[in-house]
Amino acid sequence: MVIDSFNSKELETLIEDLSEYGGADGKGITRLLFDNSWIAAQNWLRGKFSEKGLQTYYDVSGNLYGRLEGNQIDSIILTGSHIDTVVSGGKLDGQYGIIAGMMALEYLKTKYGTPKKTLEVVSMAEEEGSRFPFTFWGSKNIVGTVSEEEMSEIHDANGISFKEALKKAGFDFKKKSDEKNIEAFIELHVEQGGVLEIEKKSIGVVHHIVGQNRYIVTVSGEANHAGTTPMGYRRDSLNGAARMICEIMDKAREFGDPLVATAGKLELVPNTSNVVPGKATFTLDIRHIDKNIMGKYIDEIMAMMKRISKEMNLELEVEKYMDGEPVQMDKNLVEVIRNQCEEKGMNFRMMHSGAGHDAQVMALKVPTALIFVPSHKGISHNPEEYTELSDLVEGVKILIETLYKLAY
CATH class of the missing domain: 3.30.70.360 (Alpha-Beta Plaits)
Incomplete structure (x- = not known):
């Protein structure tokens, strides 16, 4: 497959537009689970998903989905990342993977039509633990590894209970019957380290998370x-x-x-x-x-x-x-991505992740892979977080190649 006419300017614009939600001049983005900026960001994304021709819906816990239905409606290939940020975070951590997933699905839909397997992009509710002393709320709910009981005593710094914030935002606790058939999860993320930039690589194919x-x-x-x-x-x-x-x-x-x-x-x-x-x-x-x-x-x-x-x-x-414990990415998916990088002549390396990601939670129940693009000077969780647009585009391209291979 040759990827042509990819709109890199739109990728840049979408990232900037989404960064307005929770953004403060020169002070990065603060978008905490279930706060007003989080709700506004999720609803903005829902509108964008619809504009791209995707079916949209929230799950009960606050994860937002854009769906490109395939011939096999119950066989889902999922991509995406988290929408929340740390306090005064950057413009790429988490939300880059969501924007990239949305653009990848739009590209595939426009060029190839209906996939064999259903494709979905997810904007996960939370990963960082910035508001409540609990991490990976979004991905843990997708794979069904969190219960209402363990959240019952959790409060934020202002004394607001997790349950109160959840219900106020219009969501609830997941029931076991809500689980869906996800065949693979692919997360695209900035490295948050300096290895790729130092070695002048555009793509990192992750084999383990530490x-x-x-x-x-x-x-x-x-x-x-x-x-x-x-x-x-x-x-x-x-x-x-x-x-x-x-x-x-x-x-x-x-x-x-x-x-x-x-x-x-x-x-x-x-x-x-x-x-x-x-x-x-x-x-x-x-x-x-x-x-x-x-x-x-x-x-x-x-x-x-x-x-x-x-x-x-x-x-x-x-x-x-x-x-x-360390988490190994799915060997078959890693090989698919590696082969795509080699076939397309992409400048990549195999590597591990020294930071935690939603992929490590998903991998407990679902075949999972993680793809990195460089972080300038390794800076992340910081307003100075930056990746060259050309590298962001390379990330979207390998995501498109991978999803095509898996779903078409």
């Missing part, structure tokens, strides 16, 4: 006078934590890519210049595509932290607060 383990590490010693406490008598929690963090990073480099470890937050008590710190607390984020390798790394650094604590007469407490 697993994530997150911890809060508390090192306790004894707060004491900075001038009168000899070095040999100190129980310096910061010194211990610093030694631990250095060895954590050294060990991560020893294990090599794609393992990454981050100590992103550090808090001290009493946090005063002339007092030996009595308590140091730091966060630890560890990611890898292989849970066994990640487990081996974690075992080694846990043993190391215990050793340092004992040597320095410190107390150690480690709390795990996230345990997400």
